[in-house]
Amino acid sequence: MSELIRLTAAELAATLAAGEVSSVEATQAHLDRIGAVDGDVHAFLNVSDAEALASAAAVDAARAAGETLHPLAGVPIAVKDVVVTKGQVTTAGSKMLEGWVPPYDATLVTRLREAGLPILGKTNMDEFAMGSSTEHSAYGPTRNPWDLGRIPGGSGGGSAAAVAAYEAPLAIGTDTGGSIRQPAAVTGTVGVKPTYGSVSRYGLIALASSLDQAGPCTRTVLDSALLHDVIGGHDPRDSTSLPEAAPSYADAARAGAHGDLKGLRVGVVTELGGEGYEPGVRASFQAALDALTAAGADIVEVTCPSFSAALAAYYLILPSEASSNLAKFDGMRYGLRVEPGEGAATAERVMSATRGAGFGDEVKRRIILGTYALSAGYYDAYYGSAQKVRTLIQRDFAAAFEQVDVLVSPTAPTTAFPFGAKLDDPLAMYLNDVATIPANLAGIPGISLPSGLSDDGLPVGFQILAPARQDARLYGVGAALETLLLDDWGAPLLSRAPKLEVSR
Numbered sequence: 487m488s489e490l491i492r493l494t495a496a497e498l499a500a501t502l503a504a505g506e507v508s509s510v511e512a513t514q515a516h517l518d519r520i521g522a523v524d525g526d527v528h529a530f531l532n533v534s535d536a537e538a539l540a541s542a543a544a545v546d547a548a549r550a551a552g553e554t555l556h557p558l559a560g561v562p563i564a565v566k567d568v569v570v571t572k573g574q575v576t577t578a579g580s581k582m583l584e585g586w587v588p589p590y591d592a593t594l595v596t597r598l599r600e601a602g603l604p605i606l607g608k609t610n611m612d613e614f615a616m617g618s619s620t621e622h623s624a625y626g627p628t629r630n631p632w633d634l635g636r637i638p639g640g641s642g643g644g645s646a647a648a649v650a651a652y653e654a655p656l657a658i659g660t661d662t663g664g665s666i667r668q669p670a671a672v673t674g675t676v677g678v679k680p681t682y683g684s685v686s687r688y689g690l691i692a693l694a695s696s697l698d699q700a701g702p703c704t705r706t707v708l709d710s711a712l713l714h715d716v717i718g719g720h721d722p723r724d725s726t727s728l729p730e731a732a733p734s735y736a737d738a739a740r741a742g743a744h745g746d747l748k749g750l751r752v753g754v755v756t757e758l759g760g761e762g763y764e765p766g767v768r769a770s771f772q773a774a775l776d777a778l779t780a781a782g783a784d785i786v787e788v789t790c791p792s793f794s795a796a797l798a799a800y801y802l803i804l805p806s807e808a809s810s811n812l813a814k815f816d817g818m819r820y821g822l823r824v825e826p827g828e829g830a831a832t833a834e835r836v837m838s839a840t841r842g843a844g845f846g847d848e849v850k851r852r853i854i855l856g857t858y859a860l861s862a863g864y865y866d867a868y869y870g871s872a873q874k875v876r877t878l879i880q881r882d883f884a885a886a887f888e889q890v891d892v893l894v895s896p897t898a899p900t901t902a903f904p905f906g907a908k909l910d911d912p913l914a915m916y917l918n919d920v921a922t923i924p925a926n927l928a929g930i931p932g933i934s935l936p937s938g939l940s941d942d943g944l945p946v947g948f949q950i951l952a953p954a955r956q957d958a959r960l961y962g963v964g965a966a967l968e969t970l971l972l973d974d975w976g977a978p979l980l981s982r983a984p985k986l987e988v989s990r
């Protein structure tokens with residue numbers, strides 16, 4: 487295997503800047519890796535070799551001409567298939583958009599292109615980002631590089647698996663209820679859900695607009711910070727985009743990596759642990775807490791009583807918004823169109839035939855649930871109540887952050903589960919998001935980084951949450967914890983993943 491694919495994005499960027507290797511070589515090394523292992527992993531729905539190599543060649547030419555380049559210029563990246571990319575098929579994991587080629591780029595894609603990051607391709611995901619395992623993808627699941635019989639998390643399992651399998655040093659995910667952080671947790675990688683409004687939503691295929699946020703999937707905290715610096719910042723095309731300039735997250739991560747944790751107040755959320763969390767997950771979480779304590783942090787327990795209703799509120803708000811956002815897939819404008827079998831092709835019958843054939847079971851389940859929750863007579867009882875719970879959760883966070891600097895929990899209650907384990911039981915699947923959902927409901931940022939292995943030999947994620955707009959704090963504390971754990975382990979956790987054989 488080429489050593490180039492083992493480098494972190496920061497290391498690869500330094501190697502490129504020093505002229506030791508070209509972007510074409512680095513991009514080709516990743517394309518070769520994809521060719522070798524993606525038949526097994528299935529992280530990608532679509533690989534854009536020619537375009538990626540052309541972008542890489544353009545960066546190499548600019549570097550040779552002495553132009554000033556972005557620090558990540560030439561480092562290739564994978565993009566979740568829910569993000570629209572001009573000229574590249576974008577399906578959101580659905581048959582509804584099979585073969586659809588968007589006529590424009592999402593803002594974050596424009597920023598990747600401007601910074602000179604070659605786009606390797608589009609990654610697999612649960613259909614319209616609904617799920618925690620990628621088993622709801624219309625194109626078949628992604629497999630976890632740690633164990634090909636297990637799920638890579640979801641909905642962004644493709645992005646996390648691509649990074650974990652060294653198919654890409656960087657990837658983009660989206661997190662509406664945990665779809666960046668939970669896949670990071672179960673693949674031993676790092677994932678960040680930025681503050682709501684930190685990264686433009688323009689050009690994301692919307693799931694639940696008040697919850698959706700795009701963010702980085704990487705192998706290190708610094709790499710996530712570097713990527714966040716590229717994709718973040720104000721965008722006039724997104725009315726919820728934060729107007730103020732963000733600090734350098736990479737600086738925060740670099741300072742944190744060797745920073746002092748003395749006096750840092752860390753709150754362990756009582757409601758996000760204990761019963762329902764696997765013993766191996768709890769043990770790994772506790773080991774990370776011990777490392778923080780040994781480094782001088784003060785660990786206190788914090789209660790957030792409304793979190794017990796977070797999952798229920800989320801599964802009313804998300805389907806409500808999704809039922810509205812997905813109304814546009816009607817066979818009339820773009821995407822799939824199915825003519826009814828017999829009789830007149832009235833608009834209503836075409837819509838019904840199209841939506842019946844184009845959406846999978848999980849998407850239909852949520853559209854029905856959301857339409858019901860929003861219907862006259864039920865609105866106050868369901869959607870209205872859920873919005874009230876959302877306010878209570880925001881207040882719990884506000885009160886908690888008066889006592890502590892960051893809140894922590896395991897990212898997910900379990901390690902990667904085998905395929906099929908929760909597929910027929912939607913509630914069991916939803917429970918996997920119990921620790922990640924509160925952050926989305928409150929709009930605050932969260933990071934998941936590996937805390938070690940469970941007793942089953944599979945990775946466990948450690949979640950850190952900070953107040954809104956304090957994403958820099960996550961990078962600082964995250965990098966500090968990463969350094970402490972790395973000192974203990976002696977080598978990155980991913981190096982302990984069973985080797986994926988090349989060319990099987």
Ligand code: GLN
Nearest residue numbers: 615616617662663664665
């Ligand atoms: N697993 C969650 C869900 O199914 C999260 C989805 C997401 O973040 N896109 O809704």
